Amino acid sequence: MDLTYSPEEQAFEAEVRAFLNAELPAELAEKVRKRRELTKDDMNRWHAILNAKGWLAGTWPVEAGGTGWSAVQQHIFEEECCRANAPRIVPFGLKMLGPVLLKFGTKAQQEEYLPRILDGRDWWCQGYSEPGAGSDLASLKTRAVRDGDDYIINGQKTWTTLGQHANRIFCLVRTKTDGKPQEGISFVLVDLDTPGIEMRPIRLIEGGYEVNEVFFTDVRVPVSNLVGEENMGWTIAKYLLLHERTNIAGVGFSIEALEQLKSLATQVRRGGKRLIDTPLFAARLAEVEIDLEAMRLTNLRMLADAQKKGAPGPETSMLKIKGTVIRQAINDLARRALGPAAAPFPSEALDGNAALVPEDHAANAASYFNNRKISIYGGSNEIQKNILAKGILG
Amino acid sequence: MDFEVSEDRRMLADSLGRYLSDHYGIEHRNAVAYDAPFHDAQKWRDLAELGVLYALAPEDRGGFGGAGFDVVTVFEQLGRALCPEPVLPQLLATRLLMASGADLEPLLSGATRYAVAIGEIDAPYAVEDITTEATDSGGGWRLTGRKSVVYGAEAADRILIAARHAGGIGLFEIAPGNADITAYGMIDGGGAGEMFLDKSEAVLVAGDAGAMLQDALDWGALALAAEAVGAMDAANAMLIDYLKTRKQFGRPIGGFQALQHRAVDLGIEIEQARSITILAASRMGTQAQSRSVSMAKNLIGRAARLVAEESIQMQGGIAMTWEYPASHYAKRLVMIDHQLGDTEFHLERVMADLRPAR
Numbered sequence: 001m002d003l004t005y006s007p008e009e010q011a012f013e014a015e016v017r018a019f020l021n022a023e024l025p026a027e028l029a030e031k032v033r034k035r036r037e038l039t040k041d042d043m044n045r046w047h048a049i050l051n052a053k054g055w056l057a058g059t060w061p062v063e064a065g066g067t068g069w070s071a072v073q074q075h076i077f078e079e080e081c082c083r084a085n086a087p088r089i090v091p092f093g094l095k096m097l098g099p100v101l102l103k104f105g106t107k108a109q110q111e112e113y114l115p116r117i118l119d120g121r122d123w124w125c126q127g128y129s130e131p132g133a134g135s136d137l138a139s140l141k142t143r144a145v146r147d148g149d150d151y152i153i154n155g156q157k158t159w160t161t162l163g164q165h166a167n168r169i170f171c172l173v174r175t176k177t178d179g180k181p182q183e184g185i186s187f188v189l190v191d192l193d194t195p196g197i198e199m200r201p202i203r204l205i206e207g208g209y210e211v212n213e214v215f216f217t218d219v220r221v222p223v224s225n226l227v228g229e230e231n232m233g234w235t236i237a238k239y240l241l242l243h244e245r246t247n248i249a250g251v252g253f254s255i256e257a258l259e260q261l262k263s264l265a266t267q268v269r270r271g272g273k274r275l276i277d278t279p280l281f282a283a284r285l286a287e288v289e290i291d292l293e294a295m296r297l298t299n300l301r302m303l304a305d306a307q308k309k310g311a312p313g314p315e316t317s318m319l320k321i322k323g324t325v326i327r328q329a330i331n332d333l334a335r336r337a338l339g340p341a342a343a344p345f346p347s348e349a350l351d352g353n354a355a356l357v358p359e360d361h362a363a364n365a366a367s368y369f370n371n372r373k374i375s376i377y378g379g380s381n382e383i384q385k386n387i388l389a390k391g392i393l394g
Numbered sequence: 395m396d397f398e399v400s401e402d403r404r405m406l407a408d409s410l411g412r413y414l415s416d417h418y419g420i421e422h423r424n425a426v427a428y429d430a431p432f433h434d435a436q437k438w439r440d441l442a443e444l445g446v447l448y449a450l451a452p453e454d455r456g457g458f459g460g461a462g463f464d465v466v467t468v469f470e471q472l473g474r475a476l477c478p479e480p481v482l483p484q485l486l487a488t489r490l491l492m493a494s495g496a497d498l499e500p501l502l503s504g505a506t507r508y509a510v511a512i513g514e515i516d517a518p519y520a521v522e523d524i525t526t527e528a529t530d531s532g533g534g535w536r537l538t539g540r541k542s543v544v545y546g547a548e549a550a551d552r553i554l555i556a557a558r559h560a561g562g563i564g565l566f567e568i569a570p571g572n573a574d575i576t577a578y579g580m581i582d583g584g585g586a587g588e589m590f591l592d593k594s595e596a597v598l599v600a601g602d603a604g605a606m607l608q609d610a611l612d613w614g615a616l617a618l619a620a621e622a623v624g625a626m627d628a629a630n631a632m633l634i635d636y637l638k639t640r641k642q643f644g645r646p647i648g649g650f651q652a653l654q655h656r657a658v659d660l661g662i663e664i665e666q667a668r669s670i671t672i673l674a675a676s677r678m679g680t681q682a683q684s685r686s687v688s689m690a691k692n693l694i695g696r697a698a699r700l701v702a703e704e705s706i707q708m709q710g711g712i713a714m715t716w717e718y719p720a721s722h723y724a725k726r727l728v729m730i731d732h733q734l735g736d737t738e739f740h741l742e743r744v745m746a747d748l749r750p751a752r
């Protein structure tokens with residue numbers, strides 16, 4: 001048993017650290033640390049910096065313009081990025097569609113779309129969920145009917161994250177209505193400029209705008225935009241979900257959030273005492289640190305295992321559940337640490353001498369509420385438990 | 395033993411509940427709650443006319459209530475409707491003015507709105523920790539310091555404020571114009587403000603105010619507990635309704651046992667919350683007041699967060715949206731723990747007095 005990274009991995013870690021030190025713009029790191037909303041330009045700027053280094057597509061092979069990193073290297077990169085408060089890589093093109101095209105796309109599709117993802121010409125969004133099809137994704141109803149060399153699409157997608165920045169959407173659509181629902185689904189690429197598409201914003205619980213509804217009325221899409229074969233969309237969707245779930249534990253986010261929380265607890269005072277010296281709060285802080293340490297190792301164990309076997313298995317469900325619960329527990333403590341001062345809207349936060357909360361923490365309550373989403377999306381924690389239960393109980 | 399609510403209180407609950415559901419629906423509520431001045435003057439007058447404020451004081455002080463159960467009756471209804479009006483500060487002020495012997499009529503009639511400034515950044519909950527200073531060097535009292543997250547500060551006509559002086563903790567009144575107030579909106583709706591005091595003129599109300607402040611805070615915590623019970627009931631009703639109607643995998647999601655048991659757990663915790671609130675209400679004015687209120691506020695803090703988090707989780711994405719009322723209930727339920735003492739603060743107060751009963 002050896003819990004340390006190999007010498008090569010350690011060298012890689014140092015290289016990533018040095019790169020982030022030199023290249024991550026301070027303004028971006030500050031925005032991330034303060035949990036301010038990033039603009040489209042902010043995200044594109046960070047992508048461009050990574051792309052220039054050749055580090056943007058961590059999961060793609062070198063031939064496709066990716067890094068060819070091992071799972072452990074990807075993990076190291078993610079963790080270091082979180083520690084440094086780098087913006088999160090927007091996953092839809094790079095971590096979702098990219099791997100799908102590499103596995104199921106035609107040569108022409110790969111040549112057309114992959115470079116555009118890397119250089120930022122295309123911003124993709126994910127059109128899976130519908131109002132009636134959330135956990136039961138296979139029940140989706142958005143219909144694509146063949147008409148000559150086109151499909152005509154009618155229906156509605158929802159919860160489309162960052163669709164407001166996107167110029168393209170990859171969709172699961174129904175191409176066959178008889179038989180098993182899973183067997184009538186296809187995966188198509190749609191240009192959002194196509195006539196008949198309307199996008200409407202959805203405001204989230206804490207007031208932010210990051211998701212949308214997308215309506216399709218007689219939208220014509222060339223059949224050449226089909227990925228894989230007609231009616232094999234479900235296989236693709238499942239493959240993609242597996243990719244979505246690597247790094248799902250969000251260990252890096254939790255490590256960084258816990259560091260921030262500890263620093264906060266040394267600044268906040270209750271009467272004469274620092275919050276970190278009050279036994280009840282300190283006990284909760286210690287507990288969450290214990291949980292996180294254990295999960296960090298669980299994550300590495302599963303990573304090592306996946307590296308050996310070549311693919312992540314159902315244990316990613318375990319990481320998703322525990323990872324989100326721990327992140328939410330840290331968010332909860334960060335909100336509570338502020339006492340009454342957590343309540344003002346972050347946009348109305350006072351600064352300078354009038355500041356109500358220590359720097360960087362004005363959005364703690366908003367983040368807590370917003371992050372309730374992480375146990376709902378990407379397959380809710382209940383659905384993950386169903387998967388695990390099926391695995392052990394049949 | 396009799397757990398029936400008295401006829402008078404039932405009538406107040408009914409008329410208030412009906413008024414709020416007819417005139418303070420969630421859309422109006424959100425419009426008021428998230429925009430300055432976080433208060434609707436006409437609705438305030440209506441609420442006062444219904445007796446919401448008179449219910450906070452006993453008959454011998456010009457009200458028609460004043461018992462723990464009167465406060466619970468009012469705040470449970472306010473909670474059910476997520477009403478953002480600054481009634482809580484009026485309760486605190488009522489208790490303080492009762493102790494100082496002042497005339498309550500302007501407050502009880504709704505004509506004069508009070509804010510009560512006790513908490514500070516480093517002393518959010520405990521009266522004994524406050525540091526705002528009061529000095530009198532001949533020309534009257536002057537206050538220096540900062541009061542933080544003062545609910546209803548912007549809409550207040552008069553402000554009562556706690557400050558430390560050479561002889562202990564006193565209660566003062568400060569004209570809103572004499573303090574530098576920065577108002578802001580809250581994530582769960584309603585408004586509060588920061589009060590910056592720099593040798594600001596004030597009038598002494600009571601020199602030795604430690605006990606009356608603690609009493610006011612106890613009553614406030616009881617009111618918040620009742621508000622939470624009302625909000626939990628409403629949130630839970632929405633959840634149950636959704637579990638019955640939302641279909642996935644060809645059946646209502648309420649048919650999945652994974653959710654059924656958790657919905658039942660919420661129901662159990664809500665009944666626990668109701669019971670501890672009734673218990674605390676029954677002990678107001680007794681030796682056990684402070685400890686019972688702390689027990690209630692601790693349990694409420696835990697139960698309300700559970701209801702908020704679980705109702706979001708069990709309804710899925712829809713409950714993450716601004717448009718769906720459950721999200722606003724969840725925010726209020728969580729943030730109640732940030733007012734007048736959180737679960738840890740009240741747990742410590744219960745822990746401080748753990749003598750065996752026998």
Ligand SMILES: Cc1cc2nc3c(=O)[nH]c(=O)nc-3n(C[C@H](O)[C@H](O)[C@H](O)COP(=O)(O)OP(=O)(O)OC[C@H]3O[C@@H](n4cnc5c(N)ncnc54)[C@H](O)[C@@H]3O)c2cc1C
Nearest residue numbers: 126128129134135159161373377380382650707708710711
């Ligand atoms: C902020 C946010 C961003 C999102 N971004 C995207 C995006 O970019 N693209 C996209 O396609 N989708 C996106 N989603 C959608 C997300 O994937 C869905 O919300 C998720 O699949 C759950 O579906 P639902 O919200 O309809 O809840 P429902 O499926 O209606 O579930 C409601 C509740 O029932 C439970 N439940 C359902 N079935 C079972 C069962 N069999 N057993 C036990 N419990 C069950 C669920 O776990 C949940 O607790 C996003 C969602 C959110 C909140």
